[in-house]
Amino acid sequence: MSIAPVVDTLERLCTLLRTEVRQRGLRHGLRPVQVEALLYLARCNRYSDTPIAVAEFLGSTKGTVxxxxxxxxREGLLTKGPDPDDGRVVRLELTPVGRALSAELALPPALEEALADDREWTERLSVDLRRLLGGMQRAAGHKTFGTCHTCRFFRRESSGFRCGLTGEALSESDSELICREHKLGAAAEAPSGDSRPAEEGRLGSLDP
Amino acid sequence: MSIAPVVDTLERLCTLLRTEVRQRGLRHGLRPVQVEALLYLARCNRYSDTPIAVAEFLGSTKGTVxxxxxxxxREGLLTKGPDPDDGRVVRLELTPVGRALSAELALPPALEEALADDREWTERLSVDLRRLLGGMQRAAGHKTFGTCHTCRFFRRESSGFRCGLTGEALSESDSELICREHKLGAAAEAPSGDSRPAEEGRLGSLDP
DNA sequence: GATGTGTGGTATCGACTCGATACCACTGTA
DNA sequence: TACAGTGGTATCGAGTCGATACCACACATC
Structure with missing residues (x-):
């Protein structure tokens, strides 16, 4: 059996999804990239709300972004502010309008409808797609842009969660946001706390 | 459980796949849409090699296409010819150069690598993705663009295959091409031959 | 401190995308 | 013989996006 059917179907799925996003975004005067940037900014954490992070996420260049x-x-969907620690860095923040729009655009109706019936199947699909995504990201050598729960730097301590890379404490909701420093893979060098080896081999945990 | 994780992962997967295609196409001086049109034309059947069919497949407009x-x-990848039966219609045909290029671009290396290890998993993924695609296409009211084997008009006869829509006989290789008249769904009005009800409820058969 | 060197961000250019609109050629029907 | 419908092209304008150049700042090294 060849992998061609998977490739075909996935490409078709991508075209369809993009068509949907394009049409829904267009109703608000937004291009597809603009929608994707908006959705990213609505879901990224405090290390990841900069132009360069958006560019990495979208697989684009900083100039384009x-x-x-x-x-x-200009459309009043986000504001730019200075970074207190680094004079080069711009921090991006969605305005209330931008945040409301991202919430409205987040769920493609066709996909929602296609998944509505079958929770068990949705669950399995979620796991399989994550595995595929992880595999492709490793193969392409790209950043993984996952949430803290699946990151090799994530630490569970008695007092809560902590990022092993920056050392900062993380709230429950912090750890559900997308991070540009996210990395899958083997367990990192262990600091304090009850760190343990990655539980599913080369894949890391899958959070749902 | 919400469907949000599936949406996120799928969107990320799409971005990644598009980035890959963009980069590989760019090495040959082709934009993403141009690559997708090329790949479609390499795989469509004789009812589906026209500009309007490409536009429907890409979810774009005839003007853009x-x-x-x-x-x-202009790049020598395809030629246009008149349709013998309808003076308005243009038929598109890939040149040998175009066909060679499409073969080279058809398989994204990262995806290939991600799937390489596990045939059983690839099989399951293939089925699940098809089901998802079918569900979304129904929900979005789009054309389905499948191959004859999954089409409600497909007929198996003692002498071979036949298209129940056009009445034409189909060779084995004919029936593996993408058709713009493709439709999923309940069994069509039965002509001659051993037609039977669709075998998997509302989904139709899944060929692999 | 001065001097690189690297990084984050912006501005500009040119080829291309893509929706919208107008238009032409041809088909099929009344 | 009209005329509506369809397939296809041309053109316009806002936007995409890679490439390049450039500026401001951070950090390391002398």
Missing amino acids: SQTLKILE | SQTLKILE
Whole structure:
């Protein structure tokens, strides 16, 4: 058996999904990239709300993203602010309008409808797709952009959660956001706390 | 359980796949849409090799596709010819160069690598993704663009295969191509031959 | 401190995308 | 013989996006 059917179906699925997003975004005067940037910014954590992070997430360049963000700012969907620690860095924050719009655009109706019937199947699909995504990201050498729960730097301590990379404490909701420093893979060098080896071999845990 | 994780993962997967295609296409001087049109034309059947069919497949407009095809023609990847039966229609055919390029671009290396290890898993993924695609296409009211084997008009006869829509006989290889008239769903009105009700409820058969 | 060197961000250019609109050629029907 | 419908092209304008150049700042090394 060849992998061609999977490739075909996935490509078709992508085209369909993009068509949906394009049409729904267009109703609000937004291009697909703009929608994707908006959705990312609504779901990223405090290490990841900068133009360069958006560019990495979208697989684009900082120049292109700079223009996209300029438009989103002009439309009143986000604001730019200085970083207190690094004078080069710009921090992006969605306005209430931007946040409301991202919530509205987040769920493609066709996908929602296709999944509505079967919870068990949705669950299995979720796990399989994550595994596929992880495999592709490793193969392509890209950043993984996952949430803290699946990250090799994630630490569970008696007092709560902590990022093993920055050392900062993380709230429950913090750890459900997308992080640009996210990395899958083997367990990191263990600091304090009850760290343990990755539980599912090369894949890391799958959180749902 | 919400469907949000599936949506997120799928969107991420799409971004990654598109990034890959963009980069590989760019090495040959092709934009993503141009690559997708090329791949479609390499795999569509004789009812489906026209500009309007490409537009429907890509979820784009005939105007936009017209420009894309003009570029592909200029680059020597396809030729346009008249339709013998309808003076309005243009038939598209890949040149040997175009066909060779499409073969080279068809398989994203990262995806190939991610699937390489596990045939059983690939099989399951293939079935699940098809089911998801079918569900979304029904929900979005789009054309399905499948191959004859999964089409409600497909007929198995003692002498071979036949299209119940056009009445034409189909060779084995014919029936593996993408068709713009493809439709999933309940069994069609039965002509001659051993037609039977669709075998898996509302989904139709899944061929692999 | 001065001097690189690297990084985050912006501006500009040119080829292309893509929705919208207008238009032409042809088909099929009344 | 009209005329509506369909397939296809041309054109316009806002936007995408890679490439390049450039600026501001951070950090390391002398």
